[in-house]
Amino acid sequence: MSKYQTRQRKELLAYLSAHADEALTARHIARELGNSEISLSAVYRNLNELEKEGLLRRVAAQGAGREACYQYAADEHCREALHLACRKCGRSFHMDGETADALIARVAERDGFQLDRTETVLYGVCGNCREVPR
Amino acid sequence: MSKYQTRQRKELLAYLSAHADEALTARHIARELGNSEISLSAVYRNLNELEKEGLLRRVAAQGAGREACYQYAADEHCREALHLACRKCGRSFHMDGETADALIARVAERDGFQLDRTETVLYGVCGNCREVPR
DNA sequence: CTAGTTGCAAAGAGTTTGCATGGCG
DNA sequence: CGCCATGCAAACTCTTTGCAACTAG
Numbered sequence: 001m002s003k004y005q006t007r008q009r010k011e012l013l014a015y016l017s018a019h020a021d022e023a024l025t026a027r028h029i030a031r032e033l034g035n036s037e038i039s040l041s042a043v044y045r046n047l048n049e050l051e052k053e054g055l056l057r058r059v060a061a062q063g064a065g066r067e068a069c070y071q072y073a074a075d076e077h078c079r080e081a082l083h084l085a086c087r088k089c090g091r092s093f094h095m096d097g098e099t100a101d102a103l104i105a106r107v108a109e110r111d112g113f114q115l116d117r118t119e120t121v122l123y124g125v126c127g128n129c130r131e132v133p134r
Numbered sequence: 135m136s137k138y139q140t141r142q143r144k145e146l147l148a149y150l151s152a153h154a155d156e157a158l159t160a161r162h163i164a165r166e167l168g169n170s171e172i173s174l175s176a177v178y179r180n181l182n183e184l185e186k187e188g189l190l191r192r193v194a195a196q197g198a199g200r201e202a203c204y205q206y207a208a209d210e211h212c213r214e215a216l217h218l219a220c221r222k223c224g225r226s227f228h229m230d231g232e233t234a235d236a237l238i239a240r241v242a243e244r245d246g247f248q249l250d251r252t253e254t255v256l257y258g259v260c261g262n263c264r265e266v267p268r
Numbered sequence: 269c270t271a272g273t274t275g276c277a278a279a280g281a282g283t284t285t286g287c288a289t290g291g292c293g
Numbered sequence: 294c295g296c297c298a299t300g301c302a303a304a305c306t307c308t309t310t311g312c313a314a315c316t317a318g
Contacts, residue, residue, distance in 0.1 A: 002297095002298095003292090003293090003296085003297055003298085004291080004292050004293075004296090004297055004298065005292070005293090006291075006292070006297090006298060006299075007291090007292095008298080008299070009298085025282095026282085026283080027282085038299085038300095039299065039300045039301075040283090040300095041283090041284080041285085041299075041300065041301080041302095042298075042299055042300075044282095044283060044284070045284090045285095045298080045299085046298095048283095048284090060194025066200075066202070066281075066282070066307080066308080067281085067282065067283095068200070068282085068283085084241070084245060084247045084249075086247075087250065087253065093245060093247065095241060095245055095247075096240075096241075096244040096245055098244075099237075099240050099241060099244050099245070102240075103233075103237050106230075106233050106236075107218070107229060107230075107233060107256070107258075110230040110232075110233050111218060111227060111229060111230055111233070111261075112260070112261030112264075113218045113220075113227065113229075113258050113259070113260050113261060114258045114259045114260075114264060115218075115256055115257070115258040116221065116257050116258045116259070119221065119257035119258070120256045120257045120258070122241070122249055122254045122256070123249070123250050123253035123254045124241075124247055124248045124249040124250045124253070124254070125247070125248045125250070126246070126247050126248075127245075127246030127247065130246075130248060136272090137271080137272055137273090137317090137318090138271090138272055138273065138316080138317050138318075139317070139318090140272090140273060140274080140316080140317070141316095142273080142274075143273085159307095160307085160308080161307085172274090172275095173274065173275045173276075174275095174308090175274080175275070175276080175277095175308090175309080175310085176273075176274055176275075178307095178308060178309070179273080179274085179309090180273095182308095182309090200282080200283080200306075200307070201306085201307065201308095202307085202308085
């Protein structure tokens with residue numbers, strides 16, 4: 001729980017909410033905030049706190065590197081939605097709500113498996129990236 | 135592509151195929167094969183090769199640690215299936231084929247998103263672990 | 269015998285932590 | 294002013310790599 005409202009924290013949150021559809025690495029964020037002079041450790045510390053508070057979702061690395069990716073999950077709606085992550089552009093999307101509900105119900109019924117909405121990220125290629133292969 | 139059939143390689147493969155339903159870390163494997171005296175680096179090297187050959191799937195860490203988990207994916211059927219990973223027991227299961235096909239079709243239609251079967255792992259709690267909460 | 273493999277130790281990459289300094293309230 | 298947060302560097306963890314010794318074919 002944030003007690004103080006430091007310059008670094010403010011700019012970090014501003015950046016995150018402005019890029020809520022992207023999965024970002026700690027280093028990426030620190031670099032983008034270069035002007036703001038924020039240390040990598042401060043980024044990590046704040047990211048960890050935000051994750052505990054549930055404002056952020058930590059998703060596994062996608063590409064070659066093993067860095068963890070963090071993504072803003074501000075509202076209830078976003079926390080409830082199943083996420084689709086594009087392996088080409090890194091953006092992520094919310095799966096259509098009805099599709100998600102149907103999927104969860106069907107998996108529970110046919111496989112006896114209870115999906116966790118917040119942990120699950122489905123990978124693939126988004127519409128934009130498919131239309132413009134290169 | 136493995137050219138030689140070393141003792142370590144044989145025992146590693148034997149262990150993997152005997153635990154095809156679990157997602158294992160390199161360290162876990164090395165420890166379990168303790169009697170066989172296999173070095174951690176040999177485990178990593180073989181795991182990487184097997185992954186390139188497509189016999190293994192590398193999934194992101196699930197628990198607290200950041201270790202990558204590897205899972206045997208011997209047959210075509212397993213490579214094509216969507217995987218459900220239980221966050222309690224670590225086992226993984228194949229989603230019912232019809233459900234998977236329907237999901238992929240529906241996501242493509244409603245969200246314009248093309249799911250990648252091999253990259254996607256859905257997290258949740260399996261039937262066994264739900265019945266026995268503790 | 270020859271080339272692929274292993275084991276060890278050292279190097280890398282990503283993340284966390286200790287501690288002194290600095291800044292919010 | 295007091296306490297939380299930052300920055301730096303060192304510590305840690307996981308993974309990869311260089312190299313000499315070993316071994317399958």
